Amino acid sequence: MKTRYETVIGLEVHVQLTTATKIFCGCSTAFGQSPNSQTCPVCLGLPGALPVLNREVVNAAIKTGLATNCRIAPYSIFARKNYFYPDLPKGYQISQFELPICEQGWLDISSEEFAAKRIGITRIHMEEDAGKLLHAANAGSLVDLNRACTPLLEVVSEPDMRSAAEAIAYLKQLHQIVVYLGVCDGNMEEGSFRCDANVSVRPVGQAELGTRAELKNLNSFRFIKQAIDYEVERQIELIEEGGKVVQETRLFDPDAGVTRSMRGKEQAHDYRYFPDPDLLPLEVSEGWIAEVRAALPELPDQKRRRYEEQLGLPAYDAAVLSAERPLAEYFEALVVRHNNPKLCSNWVMGEVLGAIRENNVAIDDCPVTPELLAGILKRIEDNSISGKIAKTVFSAIWQTGKSADEVIAERGLKQVSDSAALAAIIAEVIAANPTEVAEYRGGKEKLMGFFVGQVMKESKGKANPGLVNQLLKEHLQQKT
Amino acid sequence: MSVLQLTISGLREELQAQRTSAVAVTRRCIERIDNTDDQLNTFVSRCDDSAFQDATAADVRLSAGKAATLTGIPLGLKDIFSTKGLRTTCGSKILANYVPVYDATVVERLREQGAVIVGKLNMDEFAMGSSNESSAAGVCRNPWDTNHVPGGSSGGSAVAVAAGQVVAALGTDTGGSIRQPAAHCGVVGLKPTYGRVSRYGVIAYASSLDQVGPITRTVEDCALLLEAIAGYDPCDSTSVDCPVPDYQASLRDGVAGKKIGLPQEYFIAGLDPAVKAAVDAAVEVYRGLGAELVPVSLPHTDYSVACYYLIATAEASSNLARYDGVRFGVRHCTGGGLIDMYQQTRSAGFGAEVKRRIMLGTYALSSGYYDAYYLKAQKVRTLIRQDFLKAFEQVDLLLTPVAPTAAFKIGEKMDDPLQMYLSDIFTIPANLAGTCAMSIPCGFDAAGLPIGLQLIGKPFGEEEMLQAAWAFEQATDWHTCRPTL
Ligand SMILES: [Zn+2]
Numbered sequence: 001m002k003t004r005y006e007t008v009i010g011l012e013v014h015v016q017l018t019t020a021t022k023i024f025c026g027c028s029t030a031f032g033q034s035p036n037s038q039t040c041p042v043c044l045g046l047p048g049a050l051p052v053l054n055r056e057v058v059n060a061a062i063k064t065g066l067a068t069n070c071r072i073a074p075y076s077i078f079a080r081k082n083y084f085y086p087d088l089p090k091g092y093q094i095s096q097f098e099l100p101i102c103e104q105g106w107l108d109i110s111s112e113e114f115a116a117k118r119i120g121i122t123r124i125h126m127e128e129d130a131g132k133l134l135h136a137a138n139a140g141s142l143v144d145l146n147r148a149c150t151p152l153l154e155v156v157s158e159p160d161m162r163s164a165a166e167a168i169a170y171l172k173q174l175h176q177i178v179v180y181l182g183v184c185d186g187n188m189e190e191g192s193f194r195c196d197a198n199v200s201v202r203p204v205g206q207a208e209l210g211t212r213a214e215l216k217n218l219n220s221f222r223f224i225k226q227a228i229d230y231e232v233e234r235q236i237e238l239i240e241e242g243g244k245v246v247q248e249t250r251l252f253d254p255d256a257g258v259t260r261s262m263r264g265k266e267q268a269h270d271y272r273y274f275p276d277p278d279l280l281p282l283e284v285s286e287g288w289i290a291e292v293r294a295a296l297p298e299l300p301d302q303k304r305r306r307y308e309e310q311l312g313l314p315a316y317d318a319a320v321l322s323a324e325r326p327l328a329e330y331f332e333a334l335v336v337r338h339n340n341p342k343l344c345s346n347w348v349m350g351e352v353l354g355a356i357r358e359n360n361v362a363i364d365d366c367p368v369t370p371e372l373l374a375g376i377l378k379r380i381e382d383n384s385i386s387g388k389i390a391k392t393v394f395s396a397i398w399q400t401g402k403s404a405d406e407v408i409a410e411r412g413l414k415q416v417s418d419s420a421a422l423a424a425i426i427a428e429v430i431a432a433n434p435t436e437v438a439e440y441r442g443g444k445e446k447l448m449g450f451f452v453g454q455v456m457k458e459s460k461g462k463a464n465p466g467l468v469n470q471l472l473k474e475h476l477q478q479k480t
Numbered sequence: 481m482s483v484l485q486l487t488i489s490g491l492r493e494e495l496q497a498q499r500t501s502a503v504a505v506t507r508r509c510i511e512r513i514d515n516t517d518d519q520l521n522t523f524v525s526r527c528d529d530s531a532f533q534d535a536t537a538a539d540v541r542l543s544a545g546k547a548a549t550l551t552g553i554p555l556g557l558k559d560i561f562s563t564k565g566l567r568t569t570c571g572s573k574i575l576a577n578y579v580p581v582y583d584a585t586v587v588e589r590l591r592e593q594g595a596v597i598v599g600k601l602n603m604d605e606f607a608m609g610s611s612n613e614s615s616a617a618g619v620c621r622n623p624w625d626t627n628h629v630p631g632g633s634s635g636g637s638a639v640a641v642a643a644g645q646v647v648a649a650l651g652t653d654t655g656g657s658i659r660q661p662a663a664h665c666g667v668v669g670l671k672p673t674y675g676r677v678s679r680y681g682v683i684a685y686a687s688s689l690d691q692v693g694p695i696t697r698t699v700e701d702c703a704l705l706l707e708a709i710a711g712y713d714p715c716d717s718t719s720v721d722c723p724v725p726d727y728q729a730s731l732r733d734g735v736a737g738k739k740i741g742l743p744q745e746y747f748i749a750g751l752d753p754a755v756k757a758a759v760d761a762a763v764e765v766y767r768g769l770g771a772e773l774v775p776v777s778l779p780h781t782d783y784s785v786a787c788y789y790l791i792a793t794a795e796a797s798s799n800l801a802r803y804d805g806v807r808f809g810v811r812h813c814t815g816g817g818l819i820d821m822y823q824q825t826r827s828a829g830f831g832a833e834v835k836r837r838i839m840l841g842t843y844a845l846s847s848g849y850y851d852a853y854y855l856k857a858q859k860v861r862t863l864i865r866q867d868f869l870k871a872f873e874q875v876d877l878l879l880t881p882v883a884p885t886a887a888f889k890i891g892e893k894m895d896d897p898l899q900m901y902l903s904d905i906f907t908i909p910a911n912l913a914g915t916c917a918m919s920i921p922c923g924f925d926a927a928g929l930p931i932g933l934q935l936i937g938k939p940f941g942e943e944e945m946l947q948a949a950w951a952f953e954q955a956t957d958w959h960t961c962r963p964t965l
Contacts, residue, residue, distance in 0.1 A: 041562075041580075041581065041582050041681075044807065045802045045807070046562075046580065046581070046582070046808070047562065047568070047570065047575070047578070047580070047683040047684075047802070047808075048561075048562045048580070048584055048679075048680065048681040048682050048683045048684065049582075049680070049681070050679060050680050050715060050716050050717065050718075051717070052714065052715060052716075052717050053717065080798050082797075082798050082801060082845075084801065084804060084822055086804075086806045086818065089802060089806075089807060090801065090802045091798070091800075091801020091802045091804060092798050092801055143806065143807070270846055270847045272797075272798070272842065272845035272846060272847070272850075273845075274794060274798070274845050274850070274854060277686075277687035277688035277718070277795055278684075278687050278717065278718065279717050279718075280717055280718060
């Protein structure tokens with residue numbers, strides 16, 4: 001039954017920007033302050049107060065637009081979206097309606113679950129957030145306007161996605177981009193990156209779109225997938241039973257895993273958009289766009305490709321290392337100091353990621369800095385230490401912050417690569433294990449491992465394993 | 481000198497020469513208010529104590545020889561300007577208890593220059609009206625005949641200046657709200673070019689039309705006060721960053737050789753004969769002063785009033801949404817839910833004219849009507865602006881009546897909003913065009929009510945307009961006439 005229907009998904013994402021001050025006034029955007037402490041006449045909507053556009057918000061919008069392949073409008077307009085709600089101090093939200101700052105962008109998504117495809121981005125516009133209502137037990141409803149007037153970007157996609165998996169891939173990529181650009185902290189639980197999904201179904205082959213439901217309260221990737229899957233099934237069932245999907249807003253209930261109609265509320269609103277006469281049309285010159293473009297960081301997709309093509313990393317490594325900007329920066333700082341990308345990649349994905357996860361620290365706070373780690377890798381490659389000893393050195397550096405050479409010297413971890421010294425140890429081992437020697441010489445070659453182990457044990461792990469193997473073979477073949 | 485004749489320029493000399501003191505002048509104004517306000521109903525809020533404090537501080541500066549332009553000058557403010565710690569009602573019940581936490585930029589500028597603020601002046605509710613009759617504080621009366629309206633919406637400001645309660649005042653002008661009451665009260669009123677003066681802290685009626693301007697007894701005072709408040713304000717994105725000329729310095733340059741246009745669309749059948757006669761006489765004065773008077777046409781004038789009542793009400797319907805009883809102002813809530821609170825608060829808080837305009841504006845912006853009303857009005861506005869720009873390619877200034885008649889009787893037009901709206905027919909176009917315009921006294925009608933002459937200048941052409949106004953004032957003595965109270 002399900003295969004006779006095609007799912008159509010369009011997404012509206014609200015990206016809360018990390019500018020220091022609000023979009024139309026000088027108040028701080030910091031979280032967690034006491035209610036209404038970060039307000040002024042402008043964000044309180046006091047009579048006579050006027051908005052002044054924060055240039056940093058425009059920069060963030062241009063950055064995001066360029067990173068999502070949008071056309072940046074040379075001329076865009078702020079509009080008022082009129083509606084009454086206690087968290088909206090002016091009785092209108094300043095947003096953009098006709099002539100948004102970015103239009104006609106796209107993102108390419110790919111995954112093992114579906115063929116690579118391009119998702120269109122209809123528009124990106126700037127707007128102010130509303131405040132928050134607190135419903136206190138005995139004090140009625142209270143309004144906190146600290147969040148009022150904080151800057152948002154709304155990124156609206158085309159209805160180009162055909163499954164929850166595609167929607168998630170698109171969202172993850174957009175999320176990665178805005179975090180990479182440093183315009184958003186990406187925290188979905190705190191609502192810094194929130195998504196509404198427009199979901200509809202239609203019989204396969206039908207050109208016309210089905211009636212859509214707008215899903216809200218989707219504050220994790222997992223919930224988004226659950227909500228879409230549930231909603232698709234609900235709509236198909238409804239149609240199969242002869243019913244009709246109504247255009248409405250539905251809230252996702254994460255506990256029950258279902259979407260529920262928000263009957264009445266939010267419906268059939270006429271927002272009476274019109275250009276805000278308090279703000280001049282925004283003109284963005286070619287020069288401004290060029291300036292922002294020049295300052296754009298390398299984006300995750302570009303990094304991933306460069307890691308594969310120029311550094312020769314496997315696709316998996318490239319994807320992991322480019323996924324988050326701080327990790328990529330750590331990796332790149334390491335490669336600059338130690339030009340063996342694959343060895344660097346192994347260590348970052350192995351020891352470094354393991355240790356920061358275990359110790360619950362951010363990559364930026366990793367005590368083994370790229371410089372210190374490069375010191376370890378250098379000693380591995382010049383055979384001063386084995387890979388195994390290197391892990392011990394890594395732990396010691398994590399604890400002490402000392403350099404690899406200091407740790408190696410202090411603890412006497414330098415690998416023994418002196419053939420004479422090793423030969424003495426090997427001679428001792430051979431002398432001490434006549435039975436095994438005889439067996440080996442009788443053809444039981446797997447005993448080589450036993451001898452290597454013995455030599456390593458005697459050398460307290462400092463023996464150069466390659467050299468040990470070579471010397472052991474020589475010594476064991478000699479008939480005494 | 482009578483308190484009725486005091487001017488900023490004259491008083492400034494007296495104060496700086498220490499022939500009088502700021503405290504003494506302030507006392508005379510306050511006595512005058514005490515003696516006349518029962519008849520006139522000019523003041524919505526008074527602040528005698530802080531006025532005397534301001535005056536005392538001014539005297540300290542004066543005696544130290546550190547006076548600024550307005551040090552010690554008693555001024556009044558239309559009750560539309562946010563004044564920190566001083567109640568600001570905007571003529572509405574809904575703001576009956578509203579005390580701003582900040583000063584409007586223009587108020588800040590007046591204070592910086594030492595002005596003594598004596599109180600807040602009556603006005604039409606939210607500046608919506610042409611007669612001051614829509615004020616929650618009751619009608620303010622014309623000092624020339626208290627049975628007549630003073631004009632509006634800055635009625636209180638014009639009356640206070642005409643009646644000698646303050647030396648000068650600030651008003652706001654959205655469709656004539658400075659010029660029309662100035663004309664009706666026989667004083668000088670100037671609406672600057674849109675963007676010339678900051679709107680920050682001025683309670684908005686129609687944001688794309690509102691401008692702050694002076695109401696004074698003389699053209700020279702008008703120049704002085706405009707210079708004090710004009711200039712770019714980073715808090716108002718629509719204020720324009722262009723230098724403020726020394727208006728006073730160039731006042732005496734005269735009008736010889738200037739071309740003054742007479743727009744034919746303004747000399748229409750409905751014009752009161754006394755108004756027409758006064759304006760015709762003014763034309764002759766200018767001819768005598770060496771100006772060249774030429775007929776011009778502003779072909780889209782007829783659409784001005786309709787265009788204005790769509791744009792202004794649309795903006796107002798949104799600007800007034802914040803009066804919802806949630807954060808400030810008067811809340812009415814006898815139970816029920818959120819929607820009930822909104823409805824009760826706004827039903828009880830707003831007067832009939834404000835409700836009418838909110839409904840008109842909401843309608844003009846509504847889905848399905850937006851293109852036919854709001855958008856079309858914006859297009860017409862562009863045509864009206866182009867009319868002016870074209871006319872200014874031929875002439876330096878335009879000369880017109882301010883209003884079709886002198887001040888009408890209280891109650892005369894209250895039941896006929898359309899008639900009331902038409903009283904702004906000559907003032908509205910300058911707001912739509914965004915250019916500057918002013919009203920100067922040019923005569924009286926048979927009943928002894930003042931008549932105003934309107935000069936309309938080029939965008940940011942206040943300097944040239946003030947020169948022409950000053951020249952006329954020097955050639956006539958209408959500005960010296962004062963009402964007897
Ligand atoms: Zn603020």
